[in-house]
Amino acid sequence: MSHAKRAHIISHTHWDREWYLPYEKHHMRLVSLMDSLLDRLDQGPDFKSFYLDGQTIIIEDYLQVRPDQKDRLVKHIQDGRIIIGPWYILQDAFLTSGEANVRNMQVGHRDAKRYGTPSKIGYYPDTFGLVGQTPQLMRQAGIDNVFFGRGVKPTGFNNTVSDGSYESSFSELLWEGSDGSRVLGILFANWYSNGNEIPVDVEEARKYWGRKLADAEKYASTRELLYMNGCDHQPIQLDLPEAIRTAQQLFPDVEFVHSNFADYLAAVEQSLDRELSKVKGELRSQRTDGWGTLVNTASARVYLKQMNQAGQALLEKVAEPLASLAHLLGQEYPHDRFTYAWKTLMQNHPHDSICGCSVDEVHREMVTRFDKSRHVAETIIADSARRIADEVDTTGFERWGKDACPFVVFNTSGWERSDVLSVELDAARLYFREGLPLAETTRRMNELDLSGRILVDSEGKEVACTVEDLGLQFGYDLPDDCFRQPYSCRRVRITFEAENVPALGLRTYAWVRKSGSAATSLAASSSLLAGKRGMENEWLKVDISNNGSFTVTDKQTGRIYKELGIYENVGDIGNEYMFKQPDGTEALTTRELRAEIRVLEDTPYRAAYEIIHHWEIPASADEVLDREQRELIYYPQRTAQRSKHTVPLIIRTVISLSRGGKGVVVEASFNNGAKDHRLRVLFPTDIVSTTHKVDSMFEVVVRENKPAPEWENPSNTQHQQAFVDVSDAAAGLTVANLGLNEYEVLQDGRNTIAVTLLRAVGELGDWGLFPTPEAQCLGEHTVRLEIIPHNGDGITNGAYAEAYQFQIPWTAEQTGIHAGAWAPDTAVVAWSGAGLAFSSLKVNPDSGDLMLRWYNMSGHQSELNCSAASSAAGDLFSGEAYWSNILEERIDEGNRIILKHAIDSSSAPGCSIHAGPCEIVTVGVSKNK
Known part of the structure; x- marks a missing residue:
């Protein structure tokens, strides 16, 4: 019998x-669910299959409690039933x-x-919108589909969906x-629970x-209809086969099947006989009323976003590159430790976690x-840095005496870098193993003479610095070969500007006793302070107003940006998901408001001002908010106001400009x-433009x-990652941030x-009342941004690279x-490519090959050239x-990649690859076996 329609019912x-319950309470419910699933599958083949929500961590979580069930679980996975x-x-x-x-x-x-075998399903059932590079990421993972619930259609209270146009x-x-x-995109138009709790009873099934x-x-x-049999933490419908038989009897013209995503996709592709709508780029619910987008999870519990940014940067932009460089020196790459660190971090990346929209x-x-x-x-960073530093030739500092203190500075970004940094050094140590009485050790360290010392680079040139005796x-x-070795030391903190440290490379300095052999380079040691309350370097001029806002003049374009840094405060009677003024x-x-302003730092390499605002703001919302929350009033309809009572908000702002700073x-x-x-x-740009640019995923x-x-x-308000930029053909202003994922370009002229x-x-918000007093974020907070003016093209002029760094x-x-195999100033990999951004350097766990990744920031084709930058790379491209x-x-x-061997002694081996518009490019490099 042929059927007019087919109903694909997928169990999930x-x-x-973790969400409205703490992790372990959800965890215990998961164990019960998995037990019931295995029991049901053991009963026979009539319950055909179950989709495990697209995430393998469920297996880890279950086996953590039920390790004895692994064989049963594996059998059903390998049989294709889980x-x-x-x-x-x-x-x-958007937040990862x-x-x-x-x-x-x-x-x-x-x-x-x-x-078993990983499913090739691009599964995003409840993700709060999707980034524009998702199709490319899916294709590069061998996936040709995406299943999603949000981004093109309004979704409101308790996940209700609108029938409006989209x-x-x-x-x-x-x-x-x-x-x-x-x-192929599959929208859960009626949500991912549209086939939930299918009745077995005939009359109920008829209505259903x-x-x-x-x-x-x-x-x-098409005639292929999708029904998702499950929902959030939904127990398995164990009698689904019986419910399907009831449905088949009631509606003989419809074929009801206990299906799976692969079979459903194959059926849809075979049945398609009409042109589908094409959606391009980001799915952010742009064409909806804007009330249910959940975008303000980007600002819920900002401290979590800051910790996430720091954690991601340490792993992908510091630990992995350093471990890769150490691997070139023969150190084993710590794959298992990286997996553990990444898994631990990623356990904070589900939307209800990183979005800050769960219980406290x-x-x-x-x-x-x-x-x-x-x-x-x-x-990992400490181990890798120590291994590399041990291989850096520091014998050039021998002329400064035995108490010279060399140190290596690593630039793990993809671009050459200059910046001010602070380094802590032990000027001298006395180990307890030397047997001196503790009082004598203390005396020697306290009486250590730190005078007459300077900072020099590897060429012996003096570098301006500030030394703080700690x-x-x-x-x-x-140590790896003996018991712990305690010591007392005399420690100093040295602050200076490291200049032109090569990309994916290092520069070496030393704190030494000054001698007549020092070649000074302190001609640029004049102050960066300028005017009554200002700072100035080669690129920028900064002037601070009485209210604490500041004006930045871009000396390259002549563009002046005024009233930057004014703070704005409004009430919020929304919830962790959405803002409501x-x-x-x-x-x-x-x-x-008049601010207190004073000079905080005046050195040859940096100037800084401290700005303090003493502000009174309303203490909270009024008492109406508590009633409206208890009555579950949907946040757009709330009428609460701000309290008449005020509390102080003291904001201490430090704005700084370094000698070579572009921001x-x-x-x-x-x-x-x-x-x-x-x-x-607030950062007014006064730039006439109808669009702006934002850093997102690749x-x-x-x-x-x-x-x-x-x-x-x-x-x-919208999501950002590293920066947001407003620009025209002649000038632009980029605002970079650390873990501040929410911004808005105001319609203020x-x-x-x-x-x-x-x-x-x-x-919390959503489907009930879940108080979250800790989401009020009471207590101390610190935020960091960088304001980067430029000539209008942030890609070619380096403003975006500055923001990434x-x-x-x-x-x-x-x-x-x-002595050491590496020179004191060393780069390992050199690359070039118009519009490209460097993203990753790591080692493949299976092949041991070095893996490098870039992405094209522009909509134009580019050519990536990559080569060994020095002998430190060894036979990297051999x-x-x-x-x-x-x-x-x-x-x-x-021929996507052309391998270039050295032609003569002046050229380095390397490779070339064409990078298409907005393409993510990954290059593997293997050594000769």
Whole structure:
């Protein structure tokens, strides 16, 4: 019998590891669910299969409690009845880095292969919007589809969905990424629970399917209808086979099948007979009313975002590159430790976790995970830096005497870098093993003469610096071959400007006793202070006003940016998901507030001012908010106002300019004592432009300043990662940040960039009342930004590279005087390519090959050239360079990579590869075997 329609029923459960319950309470429910699933599958083949929510961490979580069930679990996975992968966790898209998403896919595939075969399903059931590079990332992982629930259609209270118009005519659509990659998109138009709790009872089933068939047919482009049998933490419907038989009897013209995603996709592709709508780029619910986008999770619990940014940067931009360089020197690459650190970090990346929209217990545990991952990364960094520093030739410092203190500065970014940094050095140590009485050790260290010392580079040129004596300190070594070795030392902190440190390379300095052989280079030692309250270098001029705002003059373009750094405060009667300013209230600002201003630093390499605002802001929302929360009033309809009672908000801002700086660094600290409010800092650009550019995942995306006509929400805040930029053909202003993921380009006639520093709310939101007093974020906070003026093209003039480098901490390692294989100023890999951004350097766990990744920030084709930068790279390109995908699999496709061997002594071996517009390019480099 042929059927007019086919209903594909897919069993699943969407498993948020933590959300409205703490992790372990959800964990225990997961164990029960998995027990029931295995029992049901053991009963026979009529319950055909179950999709394990696309994330392999569920297997880890289950076996952690039920290790004795592994054989049963593996059997059903290998029989194709439990379908796993492709991810390790279901991560948020906009708040996690590109490399974190790649590691998520890599770990998910590796873990899935231990049990069976990873599914090739691009599964994003509840992700809060999707980035524009998703289709390319899917294609590079061998996935040609994306299943998603948000981004093109309004979703509101308790995940209700609207029937209003949206970008796609059907639940099936073609989604085209920034580079032109296409995937088949499947929108859960009636949500990923539209086939939940199917009745077995005949009368109930008749009503159920009469409604459900019509709902799916409303959006489906083919006869293949998708029904998701499950929902958030939904117990398995064990009697589903019986429910399917009931449905088949009631509706004989419909074929009801217990299906899976692969079979459903094959059926859809075979049945397609019409042109699908094409959606291009980001899916951010741009064409909706703007109330249910959940975008303000970008500012919920900002401290989590800051910890995440720091953790990601340490792993992908410091630990992995340093471990790769140490690997070239023969050190084993710590694959397992990296996997552990990444997994621990990624356990904070599900949307209900990193978005800060869970109960307080969840986010307390997240802080511990961030610390754990960071501690592993710091250990890898220390081990790698020590190994490399031991191989750096520091014998050039011998002429300064035996008490010279050499140290190596590492630049693990993809561009040459200059910046001010502080390094702590032990001027001298006395180990306890030497047997001196403790009092004698203390006396010798306290009486150590630190006078007459200077900082020099590897060529013996004096470098301007500031030395802070940190006094007597305790320390210890943990050798690999003996017991711990404690010591007392005299420690100093040296602050200086490291200039022109090569990309993926190092420079070596030493703190030495001054002698007549020093070649001074301090001609540029004049102050950077200028005017009454200003700073100036070759590139920029800064003037501070009485209210603490500042003006920046870009000396290259002549463009002047005024009233930068004014703070704005408004009430917030929303929740962790969404911001809502009380109706009829005006924003408070520091525009009319006189600030305390003083010089904080005046050195040859940096100037800084301290600005203090004493501000009174409302203490909280009024008592109406508590009632409205208890009555579950949907946040757009709330009428609460701000309290008449005020509390002090003291903001300490430090703005600094370094001698070679292309940007002004802003650091603000404050103790938040208020509730139910939002704090932002404003940067008017006064640039005429209808669009702006934003750093997103592997992409600098262009967004409209003005929202679509469907947008009703007065707020138009959006997501960012490293920076947001407003520019025209002649000038631009880039604002870089560290973990401040929410911004808005205001419709104020000045195209002001507003960056959210804090959002304080008292409830989770969504489907019930879950108080979250810790989401009020009371206490101390510190935020950092960099303001980077430029000539209008942030890609070619280096403004975006500066913003990316702002994300990456410096690494320094003290060492001794010794011979070594590497020169004191060394780069390992040199590369060039117009519009390209360097993203990753690591080692493949299977092949041992070095893996390097770039992405094209521009919409134009480019050519990437990569070569060994020095003898430090050894025979890096003596073997083979090959094109790879994000899974680090070799791709044999045409002549994408041309290997260039050295022609003569003046040229280095390397490779060349064409990079398409917005393309993510991964290159594998193998040595000769």
